[in-house]
Amino acid sequence: MAATLAEYLRENRPGGFRAAPQYFPSGDYLTYFVSDERCHAKRLDDIVTVYLANDTGRLVGCKVKGVRHVLDQAGAFGVGVDGGDDIRLGLFFFAAAAPDRADRGPVMKWYDMLKELADVTVDRKQLTAAL
Amino acid sequence: MAIPIHLLPIGEGRLPDGSTAPFFIDRRELDAVRDNGPAWKYDDARFIEEAVTDPDAIFEGLRRPNQADSLCYSVRPTRDPDTEEDPYGCGAPPVFGQVFLAFVSLGQMGYVVFDWEWRTDSADEPGHPENWRDDFLRRVWQRP
Numbered sequence: 063m064a065a066t067l068a069e070y071l072r073e074n075r076p077g078g079f080r081a082a083p084q085y086f087p088s089g090d091y092l093t094y095f096v097s098d099e100r101c102h103a104k105r106l107d108d109i110v111t112v113y114l115a116n117d118t119g120r121l122v123g124c125k126v127k128g129v130r131h132v133l134d135q136a137g138a139f140g141v142g143v144d145g146g147d148d149i150r151l152g153l154f155f156f157a158a159a160a161p162d163r164a165d166r167g168p169v170m171k172w173y174d175m176l177k178e179l180a181d182v183t184v185d186r187k188q189l190t191a192a193l
Numbered sequence: 194m195a196i197p198i199h200l201l202p203i204g205e206g207r208l209p210d211g212s213t214a215p216f217f218i219d220r221r222e223l224d225a226v227r228d229n230g231p232a233w234k235y236d237d238a239r240f241i242e243e244a245v246t247d248p249d250a251i252f253e254g255l256r257r258p259n260q261a262d263s264l265c266y267s268v269r270p271t272r273d274p275d276t277e278e279d280p281y282g283c284g285a286p287p288v289f290g291q292v293f294l295a296f297v298s299l300g301q302m303g304y305v306v307f308d309w310e311w312r313t314d315s316a317d318e319p320g321h322p323e324n325w326r327d328d329f330l331r332r333v334w335q336r337p
Contacts, residue, residue, distance in 0.1 A: 071274075077228040088219045103310040
């Protein structure tokens with residue numbers, strides 16, 4: 063078994079690509095990529111970061127930060143996270159986009175584009191550490 | 194103290210006060226990126242070591258829930274660890290005009306890198322991501 067990150071990377075090659083949300087408990091965030099093309103990140107706010115393709119600038123994914131906090135707040139206000147259903151990304155996008163702040167003008171187009179990803183669901187089992 | 198098996202050592206990273214400390218990454222989360230992609234993100238984990246050992250800037254406060262004390266290390270990589278031995282051809286050089294960021298939280302064993310990404314380089318402060326003044330609470334170290 064690899065003893066360092068450098069060894070691990072030498073011994074393990076990437077295994078493929080799966081367009082599905084992934085939750086990372088150590089940083090309490092999830093990512094969702096629709097494609098595996100190279101991209102860079104653009105932070106929209108304290109909840110959402112978008113990933114934009116380097117070649118075309120199109121939206122290829124997003125990161126939701128503070129998952130535990132958003133779910134806690136949603137549960138506290140009875141916004142449908144207590145059932146057994148999987149959780150839509152739209153819940154997180156709503157939490158981020160709802161405040162109407164004047165300084166958001168230039169980035170509002172990205173919130174509109176995130177609507178395309180709103181129906182993607184996160185497997186509740188993945189979020190066990192956050193719920 | 195024994196290192197938990199799920200923590201993979203990265204090396205001795207720089208701290209804002211100039212000292213160093215052991216940095217780690219969660220092996221289980223690295224496994225997930227390896228298995229599910231994107232492949233570029235998995236491959237670019239090779240730049241994490243330079244980011245935490247020889248950064249251009251360190252920021253504190255990620256302006257997100259429960260991450261007020263976390264750090265962000267920013268670097269324009271100067272070397273590609275895969276250049277000399279890259280049998281799989283994945284060693285694409287860093288993209289011009291972008292900086293590599295590694296996000297770090299303080300865990301029980303030391304500092305843990307929990308995410309990494311590229312952002313657009315600042316036009317007036319090389320090695321910093323654009324909008325760093327808005328995206329982070331404060332800059333706590335920069336390369337002299």
